[in-house]
Amino acid sequence: MRKCSLDKLDLLLGEIAKSNELYLPVDDSDGSAVYKKWEKGTALSDALNTVRSPKDFFFPQTENLMEFKMQGKNIEIIDTRSELEDFVIFGVRACDVKSFEILDRVFLSEPVDSYYAMRRSHGVIISLACTRPAETCFCKTFGIDPASPSGDISAWKTESEIFFEANNEKGEALLSSLGALLQDCDNEAVEAQKAKINAIMDKLPLKNLTTEGFGGGKTAELFDDPHWAELSEACLGCGTCTFVCPTCQCYDIKDFNTGNGVIRFRCWDSCMYSDFTKMAHGNNRLTQKERFRQRFMHKLVYYPENNDGLFSCVGCGRCLAKCPISMNIVKVMKTIGGDKGE
Amino acid sequence: MQKITRDVLIDKASALLSDGTVSCVLGWKKGEFDYDVTPAVFTTHDELIKDFVFSDFCGANFSKYLVSKTKNIEGRILVFLKPCDTYSFNQLLTEHRFDREKVYAVGIPCEGMADISKVRAISGEGIASIDTSGDKMLVTTLYDDEPVEIAPCDFLAERCINCKSKKHVAFDELIGEDGDVIDSNRFDEVARLESLTPDERFAFWQNELSRCIRCNACRDACPACTCEKCVFDNPASGIENKSPANEFEEKLFHIIRAYHVAGRCTDCGECSRVCPQNIPLHLLNRKFIKDMNDFYGEYQAGAEVGMRAPLVDYTTEDLEPGEVFDRRDTDA
Amino acid sequence: MNNLNETLIPKVGVITDVRIDTPDIKTFRVVTTDGEKAFDHRPGQCAMLSVPGVGEAMFSITSSPTNEEYMEFSIKKCGCVTDWLHQAEKGQQITIRGPYGKPFPVDDVFAGKDLLFIAGGVGLAPLRSVINYCRHYRDRYGKIDIVYGSRSKDDLLDYQEIIEEWQKDEGVNVYLTIDNPQEGWDGHVGFVPNYVKELSFDTNKVAVICGPPIMIKFTLDGLCDIGFDKTDVYTTLELRMKCGVGKCGRCNVGAKYVCKDGPVFRCDELEELPDEY
Numbered sequence: 001m002r003k004c005s006l007d008k009l010d011l012l013l014g015e016i017a018k019s020n021e022l023y024l025p026v027d028d029s030d031g032s033a034v035y036k037k038w039e040k041g042t043a044l045s046d047a048l049n050t051v052r053s054p055k056d057f058f059f060p061q062t063e064n065l066m067e068f069k070m071q072g073k074n075i076e077i078i079d080t081r082s083e084l085e086d087f088v089i090f091g092v093r094a095c096d097v098k099s100f101e102i103l104d105r106v107f108l109s110e111p112v113d114s115y116y117a118m119r120r121s122h123g124v125i126i127s128l129a130c131t132r133p134a135e136t137c138f139c140k141t142f143g144i145d146p147a148s149p150s151g152d153i154s155a156w157k158t159e160s161e162i163f164f165e166a167n168n169e170k171g172e173a174l175l176s177s178l179g180a181l182l183q184d185c186d187n188e189a190v191e192a193q194k195a196k197i198n199a200i201m202d203k204l205p206l207k208n209l210t211t212e213g214f215g216g217g218k219t220a221e222l223f224d225d226p227h228w229a230e231l232s233e234a235c236l237g238c239g240t241c242t243f244v245c246p247t248c249q250c251y252d253i254k255d256f257n258t259g260n261g262v263i264r265f266r267c268w269d270s271c272m273y274s275d276f277t278k279m280a281h282g283n284n285r286l287t288q289k290e291r292f293r294q295r296f297m298h299k300l301v302y303y304p305e306n307n308d309g310l311f312s313c314v315g316c317g318r319c320l321a322k323c324p325i326s327m328n329i330v331k332v333m334k335t336i337g338g339d340k341g342e
Numbered sequence: 343m344q345k346i347t348r349d350v351l352i353d354k355a356s357a358l359l360s361d362g363t364v365s366c367v368l369g370w371k372k373g374e375f376d377y378d379v380t381p382a383v384f385t386t387h388d389e390l391i392k393d394f395v396f397s398d399f400c401g402a403n404f405s406k407y408l409v410s411k412t413k414n415i416e417g418r419i420l421v422f423l424k425p426c427d428t429y430s431f432n433q434l435l436t437e438h439r440f441d442r443e444k445v446y447a448v449g450i451p452c453e454g455m456a457d458i459s460k461v462r463a464i465s466g467e468g469i470a471s472i473d474t475s476g477d478k479m480l481v482t483t484l485y486d487d488e489p490v491e492i493a494p495c496d497f498l499a500e501r502c503i504n505c506k507s508k509k510h511v512a513f514d515e516l517i518g519e520d521g522d523v524i525d526s527n528r529f530d531e532v533a534r535l536e537s538l539t540p541d542e543r544f545a546f547w548q549n550e551l552s553r554c555i556r557c558n559a560c561r562d563a564c565p566a567c568t569c570e571k572c573v574f575d576n577p578a579s580g581i582e583n584k585s586p587a588n589e590f591e592e593k594l595f596h597i598i599r600a601y602h603v604a605g606r607c608t609d610c611g612e613c614s615r616v617c618p619q620n621i622p623l624h625l626l627n628r629k630f631i632k633d634m635n636d637f638y639g640e641y642q643a644g645a646e647v648g649m650r651a652p653l654v655d656y657t658t659e660d661l662e663p664g665e666v667f668d669r670r671d672t673d674a
Numbered sequence: 675m676n677n678l679n680e681t682l683i684p685k686v687g688v689i690t691d692v693r694i695d696t697p698d699i700k701t702f703r704v705v706t707t708d709g710e711k712a713f714d715h716r717p718g719q720c721a722m723l724s725v726p727g728v729g730e731a732m733f734s735i736t737s738s739p740t741n742e743e744y745m746e747f748s749i750k751k752c753g754c755v756t757d758w759l760h761q762a763e764k765g766q767q768i769t770i771r772g773p774y775g776k777p778f779p780v781d782d783v784f785a786g787k788d789l790l791f792i793a794g795g796v797g798l799a800p801l802r803s804v805i806n807y808c809r810h811y812r813d814r815y816g817k818i819d820i821v822y823g824s825r826s827k828d829d830l831l832d833y834q835e836i837i838e839e840w841q842k843d844e845g846v847n848v849y850l851t852i853d854n855p856q857e858g859w860d861g862h863v864g865f866v867p868n869y870v871k872e873l874s875f876d877t878n879k880v881a882v883i884c885g886p887p888i889m890i891k892f893t894l895d896g897l898c899d900i901g902f903d904k905t906d907v908y909t910t911l912e913l914r915m916k917c918g919v920g921k922c923g924r925c926n927v928g929a930k931y932v933c934k935d936g937p938v939f940r941c942d943e944l945e946e947l948p949d950e951y
């Protein structure tokens with residue numbers, strides 16, 4: 001365990017930024033937090049979390065896949081990627097770190113998505129334990145400990161100091177490179193901090209939310225649950241929940257004619273959108289009820305069925321805060337699957 | 343003014359259900375917390391007692407829901423409308439988007455609705471409870487046993503601070519007394535933007551719109567956006583896109599949408615309320631409204647059913663296109 | 675084989691032949707720019723074809739893997755990409771990537787069995803690959819029955835190949851039908867599901883159905899009526915796809931992705947999936 005006093009944090013960030021691009025949550029002009037590239041004077045946000053999740057770093061909203069040059073009947077395919085430099089993401093919360101594992105299982109399973117893999121291999125993650133969880137937090141439901149976030153390096157912030165522990169060689173290499181800015185220390189202060197966070201966790205309103213009744217093999221039982229209709233009744237069919245979600249990873253591949261060739265790009269897509277499954281000759285999810293059901297069945301049943309029981313939700317609470325009609329996975333989990341009472 | 347309570351609305355709804363005036367009720371369903379209400383349809387008194395809520399967080403404009411909820415129903419649906427909602431209601435009727443006979447509209451007075459992000463900015467994260475029964479909002483958090491008092495001027499949504507009307511322009515029945523059209527300051531921010539140089543103005547919108555994640559919530563919540571199939575969802579339109587290929591396209595979406603609703607936008611503010619990225623989208627629409635007021639005389643979309651909007655109503659006094667073009671220079 | 679690490683980046687393919695099969699179906703022959711097959715595949719697998727600037731779409735590979743020179747795709751005109759392809763001429767380049775999906779179990783389950791293929795309309799396209807594979811390795815399989823129907827005689831896909839090759843093979847019986855009577859047609863008239871019931875096959879065989887969803891449903895019901903077990907019946911599904919490798923998230927039925935876990939499904943497996951295809 002190593003530490004640094006908070007008034008030296010700026011120096012520390014500057015040191016990291018010397019050899020890597022460094023990104024961290026900062027306060028944006030609208031008052032919410034957003035990941036931005038560190039420049040001299042950039043301050044770490046005090047906000048619990050960013051509106052957009054850090055999935056952007058590995059699975060950006062839009063990314064060019066390739067370019068086509070066409071001449072007459074001929075086509076030339078150009079891989080437009082250039083080699084990435086290493087970059088550091090600082091201040092990732094435990095829930096969001098877990099989301100990377102969920103995304104990895106999709107993008108890094110065979111056949112590996114090389115675009116994601118390249119970004120992932122160049123990213124160093126410095127997680128940061130939560131200090132003030134919100135009422136919308138329910139990471140514990142998915143077995144995540146906000147006081148002990150994983151990542152290449154874990155960090156804890158107290159009133160006056162920030163503590164670091166490397167979790168692998170990549171993390172150790174980065175910490176070692178920071179030299180005298182960090183001092184070795186015992187883990188007493190961090191343990192005290194963890195106890196403090198855990199005491200708050202016990203007060204959270206969603207602390208008793210359970211995944212019981214969900215998981216692989218539950219399709220037949222839950223698919224025709226009568227409550228899907230009422231839950232989806234007011235759904236606008238927008239993509240807010242999917243786009244702020246750290247684990248939603250559906251994408252579309254589209255072509256853009258620049259007039260000087262065609263760029264094929266990938267962009268986020270949403271199962272909530274009416275044309276998501278639309279084909280020339282029909283659509284297998286005709287109403288918002290079916291689209292809504294797909295999103296939650298995927299997170300709570302289909303994904304765990306294909307991924308050793310791991311759920312595709314980390315309890316970050318972004319959808320609770322951002323859905324225009326305040327419908328979300330918590331309400332779904334409390335309603336679907338039999339009479340759950342109040 | 344005495345605040346409208348949940349009980350008053352439940353009594354009204356139950357009475358209209360039991361005497362057969364309506365077959366169902368469009369209302370707000372309580373959530374996990376004191377602020378996350380969800381629009382829902384209720385059909386019995388028991389359902390209302392169990393889940394119906396009314397608070398400062400019931401800001402959603404229900405008018406657009408009538409387009410879908412009046413289809414395939416027996417009898418009429420009861421809808422509670424705040425004054426600003428009634429403008430959207432009229433505008434949708436003008437555009438023949440739903441059958442008026444299928445709706446029983448109860449106008450409810452409104453002193454403005456709360457913006458939860460403003461509340462959160464003051465109280466901090468970890469909201470445990472919110473009491474909205476008094477004039478001031480009382481908020482307790484997980485981190486402080488003492489409630490934080492928040493005055494309306496600090497928690498009201500921007501659209502409510504700049505409320506344009508307390509008058510219901512459509513209803514079958516009113517609860518409480520009706521108010522008046524208000525001489526609001528809603529165009530002040532537009533005027534401020536107009537006073538900027540083109541470069542400054544461009545920088546302003548660049549910054550705001552760069553946050554857009556293209557979730558379409560603004561469009562999907564907008565009562566003026568009721569196309570069966572939006573051009574942005576139609577692969578055959580040539581401009582269908584789920585995400586911008588470049589920065590220019592992002593602006594394009596919002597500017598095109600502002601044009602599409604020009605003259606029909608009632609300035610209800612739903613676009614900005616639902617934006618997860620807090621982009622002040624309503625300012626684009628207000629700019630159009632302000633310009634139309636300047637060019638063609640005062641016009642409020644939805645003030646009456648059947649009005650012809652300035653952009654679809656030719657008169658010999660209409661401004662020549664050249665005059666609009668010339669105005670560009672003084673604008674800058 | 676396609677480089678697995680670059681699964682979204684296609685190869686350039688050249689259309690070397692275009693055959694007009696029906697008023698709305700054409701069969702395209704595709705090779706790489708070196709004149710070779712783009713990749714090996716198994717019967718029932720698919721490939722992503724694209725026209726840059728127009729779009730990319732999944733098509734079943736119509737030719738048999740035993741054809742070592744080229745691949746064929748029978749494509750019905752029904753959307754942006756297919757409309758464009760129908761206007762394409764010989765020599766036109768497109769892009770191709772694959773193979774995708776699980777093939778028909780031709781080397782284990784099908785081996786030594788009598789086979790019954792049932793197709794409607796363009797549904798013959800994916801089955802042609804299996805049928806020709808089984809014809810090529812004729813001694814590995816028992817009797818082969820093929821029931822194929824279309825709207826009219828002009829809408830029968832691969833008609834020449836059926837008449838000149840399939841019908842002449844020993845142990846292969848082809849039963850053709852069209853929906854309505856037509857001048858110059860002295861064959862059977864009627865819908866495929868009814869014809870299958872009329873033919874009353876013995877049930878000791880493996881059946882494969884492909885066609886419009888409604889035809890698959892009624893044919894499957896018909897087969898069950900005459901005593902077939904769903905574990906002996908296979909079909910292929912088609913849903914909207916973008917990536918082809920189970921990642922873009924749109925072609926799932928329950929926990930199964932049609933692009934990766936399908937498109938070939940055994941009907942009893944299909945029955946366990948939610949009714950969303």
